[in-house]
Amino acid sequence: MELLDPTNESRPATRPLRERPASLDGLTVGLLDISKPRGDVFLGRIAHLLEQRGARIVRYTKPTFSKPAPVDLRHEIATTCNVVIEALAD
Amino acid sequence: MTGSIAAPPLPDGLVVVVKRECATCALVEPLLPHLHGALADGESLTVFTQDDPAFPSTVPAVHDADLAVSWHHAVETVPTLIRVRDGAEVERTIGWSAADWRRITGISSLGEGLPATRPGCGSMSVDPDKVDALRARFTGSSVRSRTVAIAGGEDEHEAMFARGWTDGLPVVPPTRERVLRMLTGTVRAPSDVVAVAPPDLVELTVEKVAINAVMAGCLPEHLPWVIAALEAACTDAFNMHGVLATTMPVGPVIVCNGPGTRAVGMNSGINALGQGNRANSSIGRAVQLTIRNVGGGRPGEIDRATHGNPGKLSFCFAEDEAGSPFDPLSVARGVPAGRDAVTVFAGEGPRCVVDQLARTPEELAATYAACLRTVHHPKLIIGFDALLVVSPDHGRLFADAGWDRARLVAELNARLALPGSELIRGANGMAEGIPEGFKDLPSLPKFREGGLLVAFAGGGAGLFSTIVAGWANGNLGSDPVTREVRP
Numbered sequence: 001m002e003l004l005d006p007t008n009e010s011r012p013a014t015r016p017l018r019e020r021p022a023s024l025d026g027l028t029v030g031l032l033d034i035s036k037p038r039g040d041v042f043l044g045r046i047a048h049l050l051e052q053r054g055a056r057i058v059r060y061t062k063p064t065f066s067k068p069a070p071v072d073l074r075h076e077i078a079t080t081c082n083v084v085i086e087a088l089a090d
Numbered sequence: 091m092t093g094s095i096a097a098p099p100l101p102d103g104l105v106v107v108v109k110r111e112c113a114t115c116a117l118v119e120p121l122l123p124h125l126h127g128a129l130a131d132g133e134s135l136t137v138f139t140q141d142d143p144a145f146p147s148t149v150p151a152v153h154d155a156d157l158a159v160s161w162h163h164a165v166e167t168v169p170t171l172i173r174v175r176d177g178a179e180v181e182r183t184i185g186w187s188a189a190d191w192r193r194i195t196g197i198s199s200l201g202e203g204l205p206a207t208r209p210g211c212g213s214m215s216v217d218p219d220k221v222d223a224l225r226a227r228f229t230g231s232s233v234r235s236r237t238v239a240i241a242g243g244e245d246e247h248e249a250m251f252a253r254g255w256t257d258g259l260p261v262v263p264p265t266r267e268r269v270l271r272m273l274t275g276t277v278r279a280p281s282d283v284v285a286v287a288p289p290d291l292v293e294l295t296v297e298k299v300a301i302n303a304v305m306a307g308c309l310p311e312h313l314p315w316v317i318a319a320l321e322a323a324c325t326d327a328f329n330m331h332g333v334l335a336t337t338m339p340v341g342p343v344i345v346c347n348g349p350g351t352r353a354v355g356m357n358s359g360i361n362a363l364g365q366g367n368r369a370n371s372s373i374g375r376a377v378q379l380t381i382r383n384v385g386g387g388r389p390g391e392i393d394r395a396t397h398g399n400p401g402k403l404s405f406c407f408a409e410d411e412a413g414s415p416f417d418p419l420s421v422a423r424g425v426p427a428g429r430d431a432v433t434v435f436a437g438e439g440p441r442c443v444v445d446q447l448a449r450t451p452e453e454l455a456a457t458y459a460a461c462l463r464t465v466h467h468p469k470l471i472i473g474f475d476a477l478l479v480v481s482p483d484h485g486r487l488f489a490d491a492g493w494d495r496a497r498l499v500a501e502l503n504a505r506l507a508l509p510g511s512e513l514i515r516g517a518n519g520m521a522e523g524i525p526e527g528f529k530d531l532p533s534l535p536k537f538r539e540g541g542l543l544v545a546f547a548g549g550g551a552g553l554f555s556t557i558v559a560g561w562a563n564g565n566l567g568s569d570p571v572t573r574e575v576r577p
Binding site for chain 1: 233236237238239250264265266289292301305326332335379384565567
């Protein structure tokens with residue numbers, strides 16, 4: 001029996017994870033608030049702690065937690081930051 | 091659908107398609123030699139025989155053994171007489187009609203002594219036992235999906251489970267024959283893109299929808315409904331990505347309207363929201379299977395629902411427009427009356443509202459309001475929509491009192507409004523609620539403008555209605571989306 005494939009037949013590209021940086025000193029850390037309630041509170045605290053360790057912080061916000069981040073925002077984060085932290089909160 | 095193999099050309103002159111098994115073909119057999127008299131220079135008489143190469147005995151015949159000529163020239167009845175000029179068909183008749191055969195051949199005495207007419211027989215090319223295989227042979231390359239071979243000793247159902255293609259229940263194996271038959275349900279080309287399917291954001295073709303519709307158990311006439319529901323679900327407004335990804339227990343609830351709901355056998359009556367009707371069950375299931383298989387939205391991966399709900403297998407029903415005291419939901423949402431349409435609503439499982447004692451629409455509205463207030467939480471407002479499905483026994487009260495949709499919604503909204511002090515966080519001993527800043531507002535609505543949808547369905551007895559609570563609405567989540575169903 002031959003069946004027709006019901007899937008999208010795509011094979012997602014797999015990329016190895018980058019090495020964890022040994023130190024955040026001098027690195028740019030992006031903090032992405034997905035717009036869940038109080039995510040900004042959590043990320044504010046993280047920002048404070050990371051700045052004490054010498055990281056440079058850039059804050060981003062998704063328009064809504066219920067939709068993927070816009071392509072432009074993803075591009076900006078990828079080209080600006082060395083490290084990114086995404087916060088889910090409620 | 092366009093055939094992928096070019097039709098074999100017919101020679102100029104007269105073409106007759108026959109089979110021995112047909113009594114009407116036997117009736118015209120003695121006439122065939124006379125047709126030579128109807129030919130101009132350079133024209134010929136070509137007889138194609140479908141079953142027996144020795145038939146007819148009166149003239150030489152070409153055996154249409156693979157039925158390619160019959161298929162490509164849409165021969166549905168034998169005998170078929172065709173006049174061809176300059177390579178193109180100019181006239182045809184089916185069966186035996188003395189008048190038609192004489193007109194086409196120009197032989198005024200043809201068939202003297204025969205009855206004036208005799209109906210023909212079914213062409214072998216439309217034999218129900220053969221037609222799917224012929225369609226696959228002659229149009230098969232119009233579908234492009236990868237072929238997955240299942241070994242002879244392998245159980246195809248287990249193989250499909252193992253590949254992750256199902257929703258946990260068995261599916262119909264999507265063979266080429268079945269998929270091509272499904273594609274006869276639409277005039278759209280298999281390669282047409284229906285939508286960009288989340289979460290993987292891949293182009294969703296009519297062909298992929300058809301494959302998943304086969305698996306879901308759809309008939310070809312269900313396919314346009316599946317396509318319309320997917321077009322509606324895969325919009326930024328409906329936000330299928332978010333509906334999948336949310337931890338809340340919602341999925342696309344599909345409300346169908348229009349005369350086509352009856353034509354394709356949908357249920358709007360007894361147990362409309364339940365099991366047992368093929369169209370309801372398979373249309374909703376096909377939408378979910380397509381999102382799963384093409385979009386890549388699988389539970390535990392992008393689908394993060396805490397509990398989910400059984401309606402995520404399929405939740406699709408038709409409105410009982412004939413019995414409804416209200417205008418159809420599709421009409422209320424802007425589709426002209428009499429058109430087929432689907433409305434997708436991001437909803438959880440249905441919940442029953444019992445009121446067997448109300449005898450006035452005001453009493454029943456009070457009950458509806460009390461139950462609608464609890465949608466997701468009695469102190470959460472505006473952020474969630476709801477779908478109220480009114481039953482015939484309840485609907486009668488509104489019909490008798492002349493309440494239309496707008497009146498019912500206005501009466502409900504009036505009964506649902508509460509002062510901010512009742513709704514703020516901490517009020518009535520519940521931490522959940524709206525921010526303290528709303529405390530002094532005298533009246534707040536439960537639902538946003540347009541956030542309360544009303545449909546009419548169900549059948550037989552029962553002084554019950556049903557509430558389907560929604561998901562986060564608007565830009566934050568999902569808006570209901572209505573789309574016309576097109577062939």
